[in-house]
Amino acid sequence: MSDLMHLPWLTIVTFLPTAGALLILLARVLARGVEPGYDAAVRVLTLIFTIATFLVSLVAFAAFDSNAPGFQLVENVAWAFGFGYHLGVDSLSMTLILLTTFLTPLCILASWSIQKQVASYMILFLILETLMIGVFCAMDLVLFYLFFEGGLIPMFILIGVWGGQRRVYAAFKFFLYTLLGSILMLVAIVAMINIAHTSSIPDLIAYAQHVGFDPNVQIWLWLAFFASFAVKLPMWPVHTWLPDAHVEAPTAASVVLAAILLKMGGYGFLRFSLPMFPSASHFFTPMVFALSVIAIIWASLVAFRQADMKKLIAYSSVAHMGFVTLGIFSGTLQGIQGGIYQMLSHGIISGALFLCVGVVYDRMHTREIAFYGGLVNRMPVYAAVFMLFTMGNVGLPGTSGFPGEILSLVGAFQVNAWFVVAATTGVIFSAVYALTLYRKVALGNIENPKLGGILDLDGREWVTFVPLIVATLIMGLAPSIVLHFTEGAAQSIATAYAGGVTP
């Protein structure tokens, strides 16, 4: 085991997908133009590389000691400009890395039906995976920004080329919206480096604990970071890019967007806002709570009125992210644990729901809720799978959706009970829109004659859904496995926050 520890696991996990992308390029050069079978080979190659990445991330997980404090598997090489190529993980980032590497092979499976420019699609997806993993590994502020912002590029092209009707509009909106938020963060990053004279994230956290940023400066820095993460998460009222991007993106890109890219916002709050700017976080807690509660209630109501399945799930994501911010900014151990749990659970469930939409979209090429109805008659297995994830979305006990929601609410209750009372109504609303969706799509008799020939899940789709079902049930029935693992990171964030609020 000690030998294993010394390999640069994080670099391998991060850049293995890029290596796959380069191999596809090389194969293209060697194949000299489009040979028959090239596309099929590219698909298989991509799948192999993403699975290999997952396996390597499991090795990194094995090398990780969840009882030890601080950042592990650290790699630190001096880079130009005084910045470092500095990687490291704590249990928070480790879980998010596992979520990423776990979902990406499933996304590739879900992309099997892509016919247009297959090689470009797969290359972009592999690069996107590298950038997403890099965000969670990066322990240098500039490196973090590099990965965080770089992820926009493949996503922009994925939405724009392989998306739906209004894909160009959605791609532009996605890119410019997030860029505007992030560029303010960049200025704040530069200011932080100037103040603390370091760009290393562990050093900055230590600086914030021992010296602390001036409370007045903290306010501005916090706002700049908030601008970026609130757009990314997304929080009401800067969420409007999300429904557009989700609806137009191809299925796999929607999955990645909902399951992983949104988590970068929550990760940013946990990694930067709370431990580095505790007094500003405390100052802004009522505002964040208010926005979260508005998001929970308002987005749930809007979701109820949607006619497009993907848009409905997109709005439900906004509502669920409201619970995440509610938990995180409570600053309590339960709240932070709940926020992390909710992020992981939402990653799996919303990803699975988008895949469910993808299944019927592949067959019928429409996402109109009104088009469907009575699918349970022709697709019983599909209806059962869809049922499970709908329940997970509602937060039924026994699915992974429940522990996160309840912990977030318990955490926030200790800070402000009234916001929690309002937020709890969101749990009911989520049942209203999710069950309505399920009823309209799956139950009843088949009214639409076009649905007469629709087929149930095929083998590839089975393989895609089984890991997600297992993950949902395990996380729902035995939450302590995950909670125990993330406790160390959550505890240190809560301590850093509490230490900064009451000096």
Add this chain to the structure above:
Amino acid sequence: MMAPMQDLLASLPHAHPEVLLAGFALVALIVGAWGGDKLFGFISTLAVLVLLGAGAWAIYDRPLAPVELFQGAMVADSLGVFAKVLIAVSAAATLALGADDFSKTKEQRFEFPVLVILAVLGMFVMVSARDLISLYVGVELQSLAAYVLAAWRRDDARSSEAGLKYFVLSAISSGLLLFGSSFVYGFTGAIRFDAIAAALHEGAGGVGIIFGLVLMLCALGFKMSATPFHMWTPDVYEGAPTPITAFFAAAPKVAAAVLLARVLYGPFAAIAAQWQQVIVALAAISMMWGSIAALLQTNLKRLMAYSSISNMGFVLMGLACATPEGPSSALLYLALYLPSTIGIFALILAMRREGVAVETVADLAGLAQQRPWMAAVWTMLLFSIAGIPPFAGFIGKLVVFRAAVDANLVWLAVVGGIAAVIAAGYYLRLLASIWFAPATQTLQPASGAIFVTASVAALLSFPVLVIILGSIEQWAHWAIARSF
């Protein structure tokens, strides 16, 4: 002071690159006049080698401490070496592109390489100027060669218009430069930069000197195409033949920026508080206007003109800092900007649809389906010039932002950030055309030289080339530290 002859002989060994360029230009002119245009290829190849040789020679001769040349008219120092290498390499790259392209369009006139060499000689004088006279001489030598180049297609109305417009407007700016210089001379009694600095240090000047300085800044802003002195840029970029536009977009920008740095941080360092306001304003307006105006452009070359205006705004942000980090960040920004812009012009040159050069954004439609590799190169270069990580242009912006925040110009950094988002809008429009739009016509394959240039530029846009970037950064620091 040494006798003039002795001084000349003592100075020449420190001016090898300039002597090489001047000698080559004169010989090539005679050889060309005698041999005619069939020597175009030969002279062009030789000129590329001479440019690279001049750059190499500048590195080889690099002085450890600034050396005064020609009775103090010029200086050989590390900043000059840095600028000369950037100028020589980018001029060589654009000259190679031009030679390749003119061979295809059958416009092989041997004056092209000679004029480029003369312009580069002017730039070399600019970046090593140490008094007001050599400053003016350098600017004029560079500009006169550039007017002729802009009007290269003399039978083409747009090209002639570009040359004439450039000439008339530029003549006004040269007049302002002289006028301003005369004020400075009048109020300090000196033309040498060190003497001006000494006079200002002792409290000479007042309003007169500021008046002179502002006039000079207007003229230098014109040469750098900073808003509001940018009017000529889009027309000249559009009208001039594309290889010549590529040349304009690269080397002269370096020369003008370095000259501006020399003027601001040398003779006028003592009144930094005065000029800082002007440069800050120029930087903010250039970044914003360059980004906003480009949104409406459909012609690729006009779009690139506005893009260069916006990028010069970022360079000016670095120069506005009045700290040692400021100019060194501006130099680094320039060094990272050059490969992207040259690469993009190489790509514009590379694309012909049915023999007609690509001109508009819409002409790029469907590139990703027809030529995925070329689309990938476009993508990398555009994201780099837009300053999106992980590409090199982002590092340039980051370093400039850092210098600005360090100099308490946070608001300027925020303006720059917003301008960068607006600018991303039109770069994305190009990318949308390349990736999202369906193909209309077929593209003809690009020639090897052009494509190699573009690919090298794309590779240079990856900051993972740590060794190169790290050394450029150290070099930029070193250049500034040793020169002021």
